Amino acid sequence: xxxxxxxxxxxxxxxxxxxxxxxxxxxxxxxxxxxxxxxxxxxxxxxxxxxxxxxxxxxxxxxxxxxxxxxxxxxxxxxxxxxxxxxxxxxxxxxxxxxxxxxxxxxxxxxxxxxxxxxxxxxxxxxxxxxxxxxxxxxxxxxxxxxxxxxxxxxxxxxxxxxxxxxxxxxxxxxxxxxxxxxxxxxxxxxxxxxxxxxxxxxxxxxxxxxxxxxxxxxxxxxxxxxxxxxxxxxxxxxxxxxxxx
Numbered sequence: 001x002x003x004x005x006x007x008x009x010x011x012x013x014x015x016x017x018x019x020x021x022x023x024x025x026x027x028x029x030x031x032x033x034x035x036x037x038x039x040x041x042x043x044x045x046x047x048x049x050x051x052x053x054x055x056x057x058x059x060x061x062x063x064x065x066x067x068x069x070x071x072x073x074x075x076x077x078x079x080x081x082x083x084x085x086x087x088x089x090x091x092x093x094x095x096x097x098x099x100x101x102x103x104x105x106x107x108x109x110x111x112x113x114x115x116x117x118x119x120x121x122x123x124x125x126x127x128x129x130x131x132x133x134x135x136x137x138x139x140x141x142x143x144x145x146x147x148x149x150x151x152x153x154x155x156x157x158x159x160x161x162x163x164x165x166x167x168x169x170x171x172x173x174x175x176x177x178x179x180x181x182x183x184x185x186x187x188x189x190x191x192x193x194x195x196x197x198x199x200x201x202x203x204x205x206x207x208x209x210x211x212x213x214x215x216x217x218x219x220x221x222x223x224x225x226x227x228x229x230x231x232x233x234x235x236x237x238x239x240x241x242x243x244x245x246x
Contacts, residue, residue, distance in 0.1 A: 001034045001035065001219060001220045001237075001240040001241070002034065002035045002037065002157070002197060002199055002219055002220025002221070003034050003035070003036050003037070003220060003221055003223060003227075003233065003236055003237055003240060004037040004039060004060065004088070004090070004122060004157075004159070004199065004201075004220070004221070004222045004223065005036070005037065005038050005039060005223055005227030005233065006039045006062060006090060006093075006201075006222060006223065006224050006227065007038070007039060007040050007041065007062075007227065007228065008062070008224060008225075009041060010224075010225060010228055011040065011041075011044075011228060013041075013043060013044055013047075016040050016041075016044045016047075016048060017044070017047055017048065017051065019230075020038075020048050020051045020052060021051055023230045024051060024052065024055065026230060026234070027052065027055065027057050027230075027233075028052075028055035028056055028057060030233060030234060030237050031055060031056035031057045031058070032056050033237050033241055034220070034237045034240050034241070035058065035220070036056070036057050036058065036233075036237070037057075037058040037059070037060040037087070037088045037122075038052065038057055038058070038059060038060065039059075039060035039061060039062050039088070039090060040062075041062065042061065042062070042063075042076050045059065045061060045081075045084045045086065046084055049084055049085050049086075058087045058088060059084070059085055059086050059087060059088075060086060060087065060088035060089060060090065060122070061076065061081050061084075061086050061088075061089040061090065062089075062090050062093070063075070063076075063089070063090060063091060063093070063110075064076055064077060064078045064081055064089050064091065064110050064113060064114060065077045065078070065110070065113065066106050066109035066110055066113065067109070067113065068113055068116070077113065078110075078113035078114045078116065078117040078119055079113075079117055081114075081117065081119060082117040082118070082119060086119055087119060087120060088119065088120045088121075088122055088157070089110075089114055089119050089120070089121060089122065090122045090124065090159075090222075091107055091110045091111060091114070091121055091122065091123055091124070092107040092110075092123050092124040092125065092140075093124045093161075094124060094126055094161060094163050104139070104140060104142075104143035105143065107123065107143060107144065108143045108144050108147055111123060111144055111147055111156070112147060115147075115151050115154045115156075118154075120155045120156060120157060121156050121157065122156075122157040122159050122199070122222065123144060123156065123157065123158050123159065124159045124161055124201070124222070125137055125140040125141065125158060125159070125160055125161070126160060126161040126162045126163050126165075126202070127162060127163065128163050128164075129162075129163060129164040133162075133176070133180060134183065137160075137180070137183070137184075138187075141158075141184075141187060141188075145187075145188075145191055148188065148191045148193050148196075149191045149192060149193075152191065152192050152193050152194050152195075153194060153195065154195065155195040155196065155197075156193075156195075156196050157196065157197045157198075157199055157219075158184060158188070158196065158197075158198050158199070159199040159200070159201045159222040160177075160180060160181070160184065160198065160199070160200055160201065161200075161201035161202040161222065162202050165201075165202030165203045174211055174212075174215070177200060177212070177215055178215055178216060181198055181200075181215055181216055181217045181218055182216055182217065184198055184217070185198065185216070185217040197219035197220065198217050198218060198219050199218075199219060199220045199221055199222050200212055200215070200218060200220075200221055200222070201221065201222030201223070201224070204221045204222070204223045204224075204226060204236070205223075205225075205226035205232065205236075206226065206232055206235040206236060206239070209221070209235075209236055209239040209240070210239065213239075220240065221236065221240070223236065
């Protein structure tokens with residue numbers, strides 16, 4: 001089971017360093033129970049990577065560029081992320097799509113760059129409130145399906161985050177999530193993909209994690225604000241363990 005901790009812009013540089021040093025040993029122990037991926041801001045990656053070196057904690061980035069090098073400004077290439085020993089990278093998050101007007105073609109380019117560097121893409125998908133989820137998710141998935149068919153040996157992760165659940169206080173709808181994860185599994189199995197995982201994101205915290213029990217094909221969670229506290233991470237991983245065993 002995965003727990004991907006997306007710190008977003010919540011944690012300043014010095015605070016991130018102090019927190020990581022303070023909880024290094026505990027994070028290492030937790031990472032032996034679940035695949036724990038910490039995704040700090042880009043400027044924190046090098047320092048936190050050094051702090052967490054020789055632990056089982058994995059290092060992830062919050063985004064990458066659509067090219068390995070060139071005239072792009074204010075972004076980080078997958079090549080540089082590999083140099084920083086990142087194993088995972090989030091792409092397509094709804095917040096970035098809104099703020100940066102990213103297209104589905106951009107996300108496919110980022111996924112290609114990450115595959116080239118042997119970094120696991122965590123591709124975020126999700127429907128707008130009140131919309132037809134199957135139609136919207138199919139549109140989003142179609143942008144990467146051909147790439148998955150061509151690169152079926154590469155590991156990738158799909159993180160389903162309904163847009164109305166991100167940063168909300170609403171508990172997940174179990175029946176809807178069950179239907180969506182079943183559909184996602186069928187959709188990607190038809191591509192011949194050999195190595196992928198499905199995560200749920202959107203208001204994942206110790207109070208809502210119980211609603212995800214017994215969801216078929218669920219391989220973990222993408223966590224935002226609740227991943228800032230070591231007690232929350234501990235509780236979430238404790239709750240994830242029975243899901244892995246079921």
